[in-house]
Structure formats: C-alpha cells, structure tokens
Amino acid sequence: MKTYTEYLAFQTEQKEEIIPITKQVGNALGKSGIQDGMILVSAMHITAAVYVNDLEAGLIEDIREWLQGLAPEKNYRHQATGETNGSAHLKNLIMHHQVIIPVSHGRLDLGPWQQIFYAEFDGQRKKRVVIKAIGI
Amino acid sequence: MKTYTEYLAFQTEQKEEIIPITKQVGNALGKSGIQDGMILVSAMHITAAVYVNDLEAGLIEDIREWLQGLAPEKNYRHQATGETNGSAHLKNLIMHHQVIIPVSHGRLDLGPWQQIFYAEFDGQRKKRVVIKAIGI
Amino acid sequence: MKTYTEYLAFQTEQKEEIIPITKQVGNALGKSGIQDGMILVSAMHITAAVYVNDLEAGLIEDIREWLQGLAPEKNYRHQATGETNGSAHLKNLIMHHQVIIPVSHGRLDLGPWQQIFYAEFDGQRKKRVVIKAIGI
Numbered sequence: 001m002k003t004y005t006e007y008l009a010f011q012t013e014q015k016e017e018i019i020p021i022t023k024q025v026g027n028a029l030g031k032s033g034i035q036d037g038m039i040l041v042s043a044m045h046i047t048a049a050v051y052v053n054d055l056e057a058g059l060i061e062d063i064r065e066w067l068q069g070l071a072p073e074k075n076y077r078h079q080a081t082g083e084t085n086g087s088a089h090l091k092n093l094i095m096h097h098q099v100i101i102p103v104s105h106g107r108l109d110l111g112p113w114q115q116i117f118y119a120e121f122d123g124q125r126k127k128r129v130v131i132k133a134i135g136i
Numbered sequence: 137m138k139t140y141t142e143y144l145a146f147q148t149e150q151k152e153e154i155i156p157i158t159k160q161v162g163n164a165l166g167k168s169g170i171q172d173g174m175i176l177v178s179a180m181h182i183t184a185a186v187y188v189n190d191l192e193a194g195l196i197e198d199i200r201e202w203l204q205g206l207a208p209e210k211n212y213r214h215q216a217t218g219e220t221n222g223s224a225h226l227k228n229l230i231m232h233h234q235v236i237i238p239v240s241h242g243r244l245d246l247g248p249w250q251q252i253f254y255a256e257f258d259g260q261r262k263k264r265v266v267i268k269a270i271g272i
Numbered sequence: 273m274k275t276y277t278e279y280l281a282f283q284t285e286q287k288e289e290i291i292p293i294t295k296q297v298g299n300a301l302g303k304s305g306i307q308d309g310m311i312l313v314s315a316m317h318i319t320a321a322v323y324v325n326d327l328e329a330g331l332i333e334d335i336r337e338w339l340q341g342l343a344p345e346k347n348y349r350h351q352a353t354g355e356t357n358g359s360a361h362l363k364n365l366i367m368h369h370q371v372i373i374p375v376s377h378g379r380l381d382l383g384p385w386q387q388i389f390y391a392e393f394d395g396q397r398k399k400r401v402v403i404k405a406i407g408i
Binding site: 100 | 139174181182206207214215216217222225226228229230232233234236264266268270
C-alpha cells in the first residue's frame with residue numbers, strides 16, 4: 001500500500017472565490033504513483049469548502065447567490081469574538097469541506113462533467129487544502 | 137491490500153427519483169472479498185446525490201419537498217446555457233454526492249436504520265454511480 | 273496495511289447537543305498505530321451528524337439556530353409513523369453524517385482551527401459513532 005500527501009496553498013484576492021482545482025489534484029495523483037485507490041481533497045479551514053460540480057461560470061455565480069440566501073451576512077453570536085465571518089462558517093457547512101475521488105487505472109475516476117473546486121468564503125488570507133492519496 | 141471497483145447504471149423514468157441501493161452496495165462488497173476497510177459510493181454526475189438515511193416513504197417525500205423549497209426551480213444563470221437543471225445542481229450540493237461506508241467483518245458497518253440511496257434530480261437519461269472498496 | 277475500528281457511545285441529556293470529539297478520535301488513532309492514512313468518523317444514526325468546524329460557543333449556538341430555520345419542526349409526512357423527528361432527519365442531511373480525516377506522521381492532519389463534532393438532533397437515547405482507520 002502506498003500513501004501520498006500534498007498541500008495546496010491559496011490566498012485569494014477577493015473575500016469569496018470559487019477556484020477549479022481538478023488539475024492540481026490530478027498532478028498530485030500522478031506524483032503518488034497510485035493506480036487504484038482513493039484521493040481525499042479536504043479544506044484545512046472552517047470557512048472554505050471543497051466540492052465537485054460543473055465548471056460553468058453562470059452556475060458558479062448561481063451557487064454564490066444561493067449560498068448568500070441560505071447563510072446571509074448578519075450579526076451572528078460568533079461575531080461577538082471580533083470575527084465577521086459567521087456567514088462563511090455556515091456556507092462551509094452546507095457545501096461540506098471535503099470530497100474523496102476514486103482512483104482507477106492511475107486516473108481520477110470522475111464522471112464526464114465532474115470538476116473539483118475550492119470555494120473560499122473568507123479569503124484574502126493564507127489557506128490550505130490537504131490532498132491524501134492511498135492505494136496500490 | 138485489495139481494491140474493487142464497480143459501476144451502477146441508472147436511467148430513471150421520472151425526472152426526480154430516490155432509489156434504495158444498499159443491496160447493490162452490499163453485493164459489490166461481497167464480490168470484493170474485503171473483510172475490513174471502506175467502500176466509497178459516489179455519484180458520477182452533478183445533478184444526483186448519494187446519501188444515507190431512512191427507508192421510509194413519508195420521509196422520502198418530505199426530503200423531496202424540503203429540497204424543492206431550498207433549491208426551487210427558477211431561471212438560474214446556468215440556464216442561459218440551454219440547460220433547465222439549475223435547481224438539480226443545487227440539490228446535489230445540499231445532499232452531497234457521496235458517502236463512504238466502513239466495512240467490518242466483511243459487512244457494511246451501518247447503524248440499524250441506515251440505508252444508502254441514490255437521489256436523481258435530473259433523470260430520464262443515463263447516469264452512473266461508482267463504487268470503490270479498499271481494504272484487507 | 274493496518275485497520276482499526278472503534279465505536280463511541282452517546283446518550284445526550286438534551287434532545288439536541290453538539291459535542292466536541294476530536295480528543296476521542298485522536299485517542300482511537302493512537303491505539304491504531306497508523307502513521308499515514310485516513311480515519312473515517314461516521315454517525316450510525318439518521319438523526320445525528322458528524323462535522324468539522326470551530327470550537328466556539330457562540331458559533332455552535334448560531335449553527336443550531338440556523339439549522340432550526342432551514343429544517344423547522346413541523347408536521348412532516350414522516351410523523352405519520354408515530355415519530356416526531358422529521359426535522360432531525362433533515363438537519364442530518366444538511367450537516368452530513370461523516371467526515372474523513374487525513375492521518376500524517378501518526379496525527380490527525382487538521383488545520384489550526386478544525387475540530388470534530390458529534391451533533392445530536394434527536395437524543396436522550398443510545399446512539400453510536402463508528403471510527404475506522406486505515407493506513408500504514
């Protein structure tokens with residue numbers, strides 16, 4: 001059994017950004033030499049998500065607007081700590097912070113339209129994603 | 137370490153259907169010969185989910201109605217592409233597209249009421265789910 | 273390849289409680305002897321979640337209030353079965369019932385603020401969480 005670990009670093013210009021990372025995950029898999037197994041892609045922060053969906057600009061904007069409706073900016077209790085990111089925490093919970101991609105024949109075993117995204121909800125600071133592959 | 141991969145195919149009659157798949161996942165596990173490890177069950181499409189919850193007809197109808205409220209049909213930006221499935225993409229994001237079931241003593245290590253479901257939100261076309269088991 | 277399995281038991285005093293479990297997961301990992309791999313933490317019930325976010329009392333209260341708004345108590349179809357927990361099932365679906373934590377150098381490879389939580393939505397009864405570690 002082999003394992004491989006890599007960290008991706010992000011520092012977005014905007015407070016919120018959705019960034020495609022399928023290529024980076026595929027590159028990590030290539031370096032691992034794993035042919036069959038699983039690769040976990042997981043945000044290391046609590047105001048960012050990793051998800052799989054469609055690389056289509058209109059939809060990405062729809063997702064942002066929809067999340068804004070479900071987890072609006074407001075004066076959350078959390079903000080008594082001095083933070084202003086209550087909404088970003090809730091968006092992380094809806095979207096989930098991780099995905100696990102099956103690996104078959106040395107490739108990400110994704111469907112035809114599936115792309116992996118990093119969704120930043122409280123950016124303009126350093127954040128990381130951990131990639132962990134296991135398999136044979 | 138062993139691995140095993142299988143694909144389930146779906147083509148639902150309705151646009152939306154929720155289909156129990158615990159038996160198919162258990163069968164795949166049996167074929168794998170794995171006694172201890174994990175089995176990933178992951179939709180390969182971006183308008184379908186895989187989730188674990190209760191096999192109870194009333195609840196399944198409640199889930200559908202509730203999702204309709206959280207991600208209603210409307211004229212999403214995505215629909216400028218000619219698609220009419222913006223709502224189905226958002227339902228996929230709420231429900232998450234995958235689960236990973238622990239495997240112990242050669243069996244799905246589920247709680248007493250846990251059942252695995254495929255939730256189709258944009259059906260009447262060919263879709264797939266990938267099952268990937270790893271373990272010993 | 274090694275595997276390790278442990279079950280955590282809960283019986284909350286309140287109907288809803290959110291309980292930090294990072295320490296218990298770390299202890300299970302220590303017992304596994306695994307240095308590199310993954311550890312799955314998964315609720316075995318359909319009215320409880322396992323999630324990763326911030327250990328901050330105000331935010332935990334915010335999460336509960338927010339979930340109450342997204343999945344309010346009401347007379348769901350499911351309640352024709354005699355159950356009164358329709359809302360708890362829907363909260364489980366939003367929050368997801370499981371997380372998988374990467375393991376590096378024998379430790380939970382979490383970001384600086386990431387903590388693991390058990391979220392009970394229909395307590396005052398016996399519930400379990402399964403922990404399954406795999407790796408080398």
